[in-house]
Amino acid sequence: MGPAVKFTYFDLLGKGELIRLLLTKGGVDFEDDRVSFADWGNIKPTTTFGQLPMMTWDGLEMAQSHAIVRYVAKKVGLAGKTEEDFLQADMILEHTNDIWKDMPGLRFAAPDVKQAKAEEFLKNTWPKFLDGAEKMLKMRGGEWYAGNQLTFADFAMYMVLFFISWPEEKGFQDVTGCDGRFKLLDNYPLAKANFIKIQNIPEIKKYLGSRKPGNPPGL
Numbered sequence: 001m002g003p004a005v006k007f008t009y010f011d012l013l014g015k016g017e018l019i020r021l022l023l024t025k026g027g028v029d030f031e032d033d034r035v036s037f038a039d040w041g042n043i044k045p046t047t048t049f050g051q052l053p054m055m056t057w058d059g060l061e062m063a064q065s066h067a068i069v070r071y072v073a074k075k076v077g078l079a080g081k082t083e084e085d086f087l088q089a090d091m092i093l094e095h096t097n098d099i100w101k102d103m104p105g106l107r108f109a110a111p112d113v114k115q116a117k118a119e120e121f122l123k124n125t126w127p128k129f130l131d132g133a134e135k136m137l138k139m140r141g142g143e144w145y146a147g148n149q150l151t152f153a154d155f156a157m158y159m160v161l162f163f164i165s166w167p168e169e170k171g172f173q174d175v176t177g178c179d180g181r182f183k184l185l186d187n188y189p190l191a192k193a194n195f196i197k198i199q200n201i202p203e204i205k206k207y208l209g210s211r212k213p214g215n216p217p218g219l
């Protein structure tokens with residue numbers, strides 16, 4: 001019997017989907033508990049820090065998405081083999097954290113400032129982020145972000161690239177002249193190949209094909 005795991009988040013991808021992906025790849029049979037915004041007011045005071053996601057793993061209650069990411073990764077063998085592998089993966093997780101701070105602001109920018117924001121993002125934020133990621137891949141053998149193997153770092157990068165290339169991101173794509181998901185990655189062949197590889201992991205492919213889209217979808 002596997003562990004009893006309940007993962008609680010809103011009906012969104014957001015800060016929860018990386019954890020759902022790790023649980024899925026790890027073969028953990030978890031309860032995917034989705035809290036509605038209508039119920040949130042009652043649930044909030046019962047949570048550790050007044051926020052979601054939260055998870056219980058065999059009765060152990062935990063909060064803070066990155067702490068949960070690291071815990072799950074260690075539990076399911078996606079944290080590398082050594083402390084150094086883990087460090088490399090953790091560097092990437094924190095690298096993604098930096099860009100998460102900018103992405104929602106771009107995606108939900110008011111129409112009159114969206115184009116300027118997107119241009120600024122594309123000129124500065126995006127290359128800085130992707131240059132760093134591509135460099136890490138190159139340094140680590142070209143295939144994986146950490147420890148020469150699949151780790152939580154690859155999934156963390158996958159979520160950023162998924163979010164930024166979500167097809168509804170029209171303002172963003174108009175500015176780039178992009179009509180497809182991968183144009184943003186054309187100067188980053190290793191990052192692009194890694195993204196495709198994650199998508200094609202059999203358990204992940206199956207999950208992506210049938211997962212709840214989130215409400216609103218893609219968020």
Ligand SMILES: N[C@@H](CCC(=O)N[C@@H](CS)C(=O)NCC(=O)O)C(=O)O
Pocket residue numbers: 014015044050051052053063064065066
């Ligand atoms: N540092 C926390 C931030 C969690 C967070 O911002 N949660 C948001 C949803 S993504 C939330 O619970 N918002 C509702 C609220 O604050 O009342 C983490 O990474 O878990």
